[in-house]
Amino acid sequence: ELKVEQNPLFLSMQEGKNYTIYCNYSTTSDRLYWYRQDPGKSLESLFVLLSNGAVKQEGRLMASLDTKARLSTLHITAAVHDLSATYFCAPTSKRGSQGNLIFGKGTKLSVKP
Amino acid sequence: DTGVSQNPRHKITKRGQNVTFRCDPISEHNRLYWYRQTLGQGPEFLTYFQNEAQLEKSRLLSDRFSAERPKGSFSTLEIQRTEQGDSAMYLCASSPGLTALRADTQYFGPGTRLTVL
Numbered sequence: 001e002l003k004v005e006q007n008p009l010f011l012s013m014q015e016g017k018n019y020t021i022y023c024n025y026s027t028t029s030d031r032l033y034w035y036r037q038d039p040g041k042s043l044e045s046l047f048v049l050l051s052n053g054a055v056k057q058e059g060r061l062m063a064s065l066d067t068k069a070r071l072s073t074l075h076i077t078a079a080v081h082d083l084s085a086t087y088f089c090a091p092t093s094k095r096g097s098q099g100n101l102i103f104g105k106g107t108k109l110s111v112k113p
Numbered sequence: 114d115t116g117v118s119q120n121p122r123h124k125i126t127k128r129g130q131n132v133t134f135r136c137d138p139i140s141e142h143n144r145l146y147w148y149r150q151t152l153g154q155g156p157e158f159l160t161y162f163q164n165e166a167q168l169e170k171s172r173l174l175s176d177r178f179s180a181e182r183p184k185g186s187f188s189t190l191e192i193q194r195t196e197q198g199d200s201a202m203y204l205c206a207s208s209p210g211l212t213a214l215r216a217d218t219q220y221f222g223p224g225t226r227l228t229v230l
Contacts, residue, residue: 088156093158101156102158103155106153
């Protein structure tokens with residue numbers, strides 16, 4: 001059974017600083033997604049990573065995937081307050097699966113001025 | 114494209130009552146998923162439909178839970194004899210399916226928040 005672990009669970013950053021969120025998963029997976037959730041809101045898709053070495057960037061966020069290490073990272077560059085949210089990584093449950101996602105507990109990011 | 118919609122947005126019920134939630138996916142998305150999210154946790158997968166066929170169910174989906182997608186469009190999730198432990202946000206997501214040209218991203222609805230008293 002696939003297990004997902006995110007680190008850290010809570011992250012308080014100052015604006016302008018860089019930081020990385022880590023997502024480890026326990027068994028092989030086809031692809032991995034990153035989602036953002038604002039308080040009281042639903043989930044917004046950020047990235048989908050399909051293969052080993054995949055890197056995607058959007059604005060101040062960059063996600064990468066190492067399938068051999070079963071590790072994905074979400075790097076935040078020069079954080080701004082608008083990035084405050086909870087970030088979830090979610091690999092698919094097994095290879096060749098129809099796509100149901102297994103979510104980590106999330107990393108609650110707070111960016112302070 | 115209006116996105117995934119869910120109704121109701123909030124439901125308060127007494128223990129033992131039955132409740133039903135509705136999800137309308139993005140049109141032409143043939144895959145539909147139900148998840149449950151409790152405070153401070155990530156969403157947990159409940160069940161998945163491809164068109165009208167329910168292809169996968171989590172062990173979390175006890176006998177009190179049933180889901181349908183009768184015509185391959187909207188879906189309903191029913192909880193019978195609700196318990197306080199059922200209190201959670203119930204999220205629906207839809208996706209177009211995996212093809213050579215695109216990944217199968219799931220788009221989530223706003224959720225239905227259930228409170229069981």
